[in-house]
Amino acid sequence: MNKQDLIAAVADQAGISKADAGKAVEAVFDGITSTLKSGGEVRLVGFGTFSVTKRKASTGRNPRTGEAMTIKASTQPKFKAGKGLKDAVN
Incomplete structure (x- = not known):
């Protein structure tokens, strides 16, 4: 959809x-x-919760060259399904 x-x-x-x-x-x-x-969160009872998490900076590798590179810290959206949604899907 x-x-x-x-x-x-x-x-x-x-x-x-x-x-x-x-x-x-x-x-x-x-x-x-x-x-x-x-920085807030949205709770929809029975559906789920939208929130924000912070990811720390880390070291990764460029898949083409294998060269080490730093990955910047970032803020990521997150969704956690509620009981009503889980029950409806299962």
């Missing part, structure tokens, strides 16, 4: 136009993104 499929599914289930569903989906994505940017 891609973004357009998701918008179509939301529009169909909610009985709204695809334009309104598109705005709603974009608003949800924007809300999650802005919260994660500020």
